[in-house]
Amino acid sequence: MxxxxxxxxxxxxxxxxxxxxxxxxxxxDHLNMSGTKYGCGIAQCGACTIHLDGVAIRSCSLPVSSVQxxxxxxxxxxxxxxxxxxxxxxxxxxxxxxxxxxxxQIMSAAALLxxxxxxxxxxxxxxMNGNICRCGTYTRIKAAIKTAAKIA
Amino acid sequence: xxxxxxxxxRRSFLQTSAxxxxxxxxxxxxxxxxxxxxxxxxxxxxxxxxxxxxxxxIGDNGVVxxxxxxxxxxxxxxxxxxxxxxxxxxxxxxxxxxxxAPFHASKYGFQFTGGSRGIMSRWEPLRMAxxxxxxxLKEAAxxxxxxxxxxxxxxxxxxxxxxxxxxxxxxxxxxxxxxxxVPEEVQLKDISDFxxxxxxxxxxxxxxxxxGKSMFGMDYKQEGMLYAMIEHPxxxxxxxSAVDDAAAKAMPGIRDVxxxxxxxxxxxxxxxxxxxFPELVAxxxxxxxxxxxxxKKLSVDxxxxxxxxxxxxxxxxxxxxxxxxxxxxxxxxxxxMAELAAKPGRVVRKDGNPEEAFKKAVKIIEKSYSAPxxxxxxxxxxxxxxxxxxxxxxIAAPIQIPxxxxxxxxxxxxxxxxxxxxxxxxxxxxxxRKAYGHYVVEAAMISQKINAPVKLVYTREDDMTNGIxxxxxxxxxxxxxxxxxxxxxxxxxxxGIPESPLFANRFPAGAIDNYVAExxxxxxxxxxxxxxxxxxxxxxxxxxxxxxEVAEEAGKDPIQFRLDLLKRAKEDPVGERNDYDAERYAxxxxxxxxxxxxxxxxGNLNRGVSAYFCHNTYAAHVLDLTIExxxxxxxxxxxxxxxxxxxxxxxxxxMAEGAITDGIGNAFYGELTFKDGVxxxxxxxxxxxxxMSEAPKEIDVHFVxxxxxxxxxxxxxFPPIFGAVANAMYKATGVRQYSQPFLGDKQVLG
Numbered sequence: 001m002x003x004x005x006x007x008x009x010x011x012x013x014x015x016x017x018x019x020x021x022x023x024x025x026x027x028x029d030h031l032n033m034s035g036t037k038y039g040c041g042i043a044q045c046g047a048c049t050i051h052l053d054g055v056a057i058r059s060c061s062l063p064v065s066s067v068q069x070x071x072x073x074x075x076x077x078x079x080x081x082x083x084x085x086x087x088x089x090x091x092x093x094x095x096x097x098x099x100x101x102x103x104x105q106i107m108s109a110a111a112l113l114x115x116x117x118x119x120x121x122x123x124x125x126x127x128m129n130g131n132i133c134r135c136g137t138y139t140r141i142k143a144a145i146k147t148a149a150k151i152a
Numbered sequence: 153x154x155x156x157x158x159x160x161x162r163r164s165f166l167q168t169s170a171x172x173x174x175x176x177x178x179x180x181x182x183x184x185x186x187x188x189x190x191x192x193x194x195x196x197x198x199x200x201x202x203x204x205x206x207x208x209x210i211g212d213n214g215v216v217x218x219x220x221x222x223x224x225x226x227x228x229x230x231x232x233x234x235x236x237x238x239x240x241x242x243x244x245x246x247x248x249x250x251x252x253a254p255f256h257a258s259k260y261g262f263q264f265t266g267g268s269r270g271i272m273s274r275w276e277p278l279r280m281a282x283x284x285x286x287x288x289l290k291e292a293a294x295x296x297x298x299x300x301x302x303x304x305x306x307x308x309x310x311x312x313x314x315x316x317x318x319x320x321x322x323x324x325x326x327x328x329x330x331x332x333x334v335p336e337e338v339q340l341k342d343i344s345d346f347x348x349x350x351x352x353x354x355x356x357x358x359x360x361x362x363x364g365k366s367m368f369g370m371d372y373k374q375e376g377m378l379y380a381m382i383e384h385p386x387x388x389x390x391x392x393s394a395v396d397d398a399a400a401k402a403m404p405g406i407r408d409v410x411x412x413x414x415x416x417x418x419x420x421x422x423x424x425x426x427x428x429f430p431e432l433v434a435x436x437x438x439x440x441x442x443x444x445x446x447x448k449k450l451s452v453d454x455x456x457x458x459x460x461x462x463x464x465x466x467x468x469x470x471x472x473x474x475x476x477x478x479x480x481x482x483x484x485x486x487x488x489m490a491e492l493a494a495k496p497g498r499v500v501r502k503d504g505n506p507e508e509a510f511k512k513a514v515k516i517i518e519k520s521y522s523a524p525x526x527x528x529x530x531x532x533x534x535x536x537x538x539x540x541x542x543x544x545x546x547i548a549a550p551i552q553i554p555x556x557x558x559x560x561x562x563x564x565x566x567x568x569x570x571x572x573x574x575x576x577x578x579x580x581x582x583x584x585r586k587a588y589g590h591y592v593v594e595a596a597m598i599s600q601k602i603n604a605p606v607k608l609v610y611t612r613e614d615d616m617t618n619g620i621x622x623x624x625x626x627x628x629x630x631x632x633x634x635x636x637x638x639x640x641x642x643x644x645x646x647x648g649i650p651e652s653p654l655f656a657n658r659f660p661a662g663a664i665d666n667y668v669a670e671x672x673x674x675x676x677x678x679x680x681x682x683x684x685x686x687x688x689x690x691x692x693x694x695x696x697x698x699x700x701e702v703a704e705e706a707g708k709d710p711i712q713f714r715l716d717l718l719k720r721a722k723e724d725p726v727g728e729r730n731d732y733d734a735e736r737y738a739x740x741x742x743x744x745x746x747x748x749x750x751x752x753x754x755g756n757l758n759r760g761v762s763a764y765f766c767h768n769t770y771a772a773h774v775l776d777l778t779i780e781x782x783x784x785x786x787x788x789x790x791x792x793x794x795x796x797x798x799x800x801x802x803x804x805x806x807m808a809e810g811a812i813t814d815g816i817g818n819a820f821y822g823e824l825t826f827k828d829g830v831x832x833x834x835x836x837x838x839x840x841x842x843x844m845s846e847a848p849k850e851i852d853v854h855f856v857x858x859x860x861x862x863x864x865x866x867x868x869x870f871p872p873i874f875g876a877v878a879n880a881m882y883k884a885t886g887v888r889q890y891s892q893p894f895l896g897d898k899q900v901l902g
Contacts, residue, residue, distance in 0.1 A: 001404070018404065018441070025441040029379070034371040035364020037580070038440075039531050040612040044836035047531060075364030082363040091358045094802055097810055098226030099361035099368075100531040100580025106362060125845035132836065134531045134581050135226050136813030138847035140806065 004064055009077025019065035024048045026064045035075040035103050046131030049104040050074050056111035075103035086110045089148035097135035105131045109145050118149055155337045158284045202326035206259040207237055207281040214309055214323035216243050219253035221260040222270050225579035227866045228803035229270050231356045233278055239348040240282030242306040250356045255554050255574035265552040266587055268767035268864020271799055275861050283338040292328035343859050352802035369550035369577040372537045377605045380598050381443045383433040384618050385454045387829030388678045389479045392431045393453040400435055400449040405442030409435050410601050414593045415564055423466020424556045426620050427590035428679040434598045440609055474675045479829035485649055488674050489626045497645050497670030501656035503726045504666035509641035513632030517705050521694035523892040524823040526622035526683055532580020533615040536595035539605035543567045548575035549592045552582045557589035561596050584682030588620045613834045622683035623648045625690040629698040637706035639664055647672035653687035662730030663717035685867035688766040696762040696875025710761050711745050732765045739856050740772040740792040747854045748774035748790035760879025764872035768863035770794040775876035779884050782900030786816055786848040796860035805853045808869040812851055815873030817842025820895045
């Protein structure tokens with residue numbers, strides 16, 4: 001166990017935890033931030049996607065000790081009022097079915113648009129291929145990303 | 153306008169408010185969702201609520217809370233079911249709040265998710281609940297204004313009496329309405345008067361989902377809650393022998409390691425009590441990660457079990473199921489299936505004289521189709537929270553049929569059913585898997601043993617390798633053509649491990665003079681169960697691929713070939729037990745032919761058509777596919793559906809898009825194989841799921857417009873897509889597809 005300092009969604013947190021614990025489980029079990037989802041634990045499904053210094057990463061496979069001093073953004077902190085262009089577009093296109101993967105999808109999409117304001121279909125395919133949606137909402141996700149690009 | 157008998161129980165305001173108080177929960181906000189647009193509006197909550205019936209309460213400011221009865225797993229019922237109530241209440245949809253009703257069978261009837269039956273089964277009861285509330289509000293206004301109830305009209309949450317010019321919001325009349333007797337009969341609106349049903353309404357949970365609110369079973373937390381995981385045998389056919397838990401117990405944060413049986417010895421299972429591994433090891437600790445790490449340190453010896461039989465009492469009555477001993481493999485399954493397919497099966501239906509027709513045939517076409525076991529792979533792995541406290545229990549779990557598991561939990565715990573409070577969180581997918589609640593019983597047993605609230609979490613690996621899988625299937629079709637290329641006889645023989653997928657009375661039965669359907673099955677100890685459109689999800693693809701091949705051999709257009717058969721089935725049906733309406737079936741084919749511009753040359757597109765009827769709904773697809781760098785690319789899917797009245801059109805389109813994408817993924821990649829009882833895929837690095845770049849570029853969904861009571865949408869568009877994929881791939885490659893998955897782990901064709 002060790003004391004870990006985390007900077008999440010603009011706030012500082014101090015926790016006492018096994019430094020090998022993936023950031024996913026620190027968020028979910030220790031900090032009661034359960035918007036970031038567990039899907040596979042091996043960085044293959046994208047349900048656990050968060051931003052680390054603005055870059056989309058899979059939080060299930062990253063030890064908490066490696067993110068100290070870095071800025072973490074989770075779905076809860078993507079926007080203050082739930083009105084990030086990607087979130088707005090997701091509602092406009094009524095994307096979710098079960099909704100379990102969508103936080104991860106949204107975090108991947110937001111990171112894509114941060115880096116590439118006007119992605120092509122191929123850019124979207126490449127950026128989003130790491131996020132599985134078992135309900136099959138991909139066509140809506142793609143359309144919503146294009147709408148978000150226009151809002152932003 | 154039609155009248156309908158009311159069947160609402162007496163009001164029970166106190167019990168309901170106690171159950172929906174939410175005092176037990178920490179950081180959990182899935183209960184209330186709303187259609188209101190702005191935060192300010194959400195904050196303007198009423199000072200007082202008046203319960204009109206068990207489905208709705210009205211605030212003094214006119215806001216209405218609707219309790220949605222069924223559990224949600226992505227099929228949109230938390231939006232579409234309240235729409236039915238709000239429509240007949242004649243409410244402004246923007247002033248509706250939605251809450252999950254508690255699990256309470258005597259108040260809410262059968263609260264379930266499955267069989268595409270949600271909207272169909274709630275169509276009348278929920279409209280009745282709304283209409284009855286509206287009637288009480290009108291009566292309250294009539295009494296208040298001293299006018300006849302017949303002269304009062306309603307509009308978007310307001311009561312109006314034109315003669316006197318009186319007008320009042322529902323909130324003003326709610327306190328009086330809540331004291332009035334429920335009428336014996338109420339009138340329902342004409343379909344032409346609908347303002348909410350048939351108009352797309354946004355998912356009431358959209359904002360919560362996109363902002364990451366806790367909604368799912370996996371998110372459920374309670375103070376003092378521990379985390380548990382189970383260790384199950386590594387292979388089907390094995391059971392527990394001995395546990396060495398010393399190393400695991402020595403790991404940080406670990407509270408206990410226990411072994412337990414889910415069900416009592418001699419427990420008579422219901423149809424949804426399926427479990428492969430009756431005795432398990434559980435490891436319990438302070439956090440998910442600590443338990444996950446300690447689980448790796450468990451040392452467990454397993455042993456093969458002996459063959460046994462068990463009685464299942466399911467929807468189809470009691471049946472005895474034989475569970476053989478042994479460690480099964482896909483290779484031996486294939487050999488056994490080929491043997492059975494070559495022998496006569498059990499004849500389920502026979503029309504005319506198929507033997508004679510085949511003797512006289514000018515051309516005989518015979519093809520065999522197969523598909524593997526599939527894992528459900530819901531994005532939310534199985535999990536369940538349980539707090540067993542003496543003879544009481546609180547359960548919160550993603551479960552499709554909570555009512556079916558309560559009696560099992562009661563039996564296992566030895567407590568009365570009525571002492572079990574069942575919370576129904578949103579499910580992160582279900583697809584049939586979460587109909588089988590062994591994991592909920594397991595959580596309850598662990599909680600009882602350790603005397604603490606506990607959350608059981610399956611790792612992805614646990615979830616994939618402890619499945620209630622889609623069975624492996626095989627079907628052989630044989631068709632006879634006469635000298636004029638008429639289809640004179642059809643023979644289908646289908647079977648599977650461990651169940652047959654045959655539907656003997658579905659199309660094309662009824663359209664062919666000489667028809668025979670046979671089935672066979674092979675016992676197995678690999679557990680199987682419902683998977684989105686059970687059995688149909690294989691038979692549709694096999695049948696529709698075969699009909700495509702027969703149409704080609706007969707020199708006919710594949711859509712016209714099907715329409716000709718349906719014409720025969722409509723005008724002069726063969727046999728009397730045909731399970732479809734030939735006219736509605738033809739309707740979706742005609743609509744998809746029109747909307748896809750089937751008769752127009754589409755350049756380099758390779759098109760496959762497929763249609764099917766299951767779960768009371770008709771669906772047809774035309775799929776366009778190209779081959780790029782050796783990979784099939786689905787350019788467009790045009791889809792036509794007849795599910796009667798479409799309650800929430802955009803959500804229904806979303807369901808169809810999802811079913812199409814899911815089906816394409818399973819047709820191309822879905823497969824779980826076994827070696828010596830061990831599932832050969834454990835996580836998504838091995839189990840290939842369809843991803844963004846492989847999804848159809850466009851999906852175009854159309855509905856047949858009619859005024860027939862609505863039927864299901866969750867399953868029907870799924871089965872026929874397998875046939876559309878197979879038929880389009882043939883057009884693209886010249887090679888027919890007989891064995892799923894069509895691509896598997898291959899990156900390119902060939």
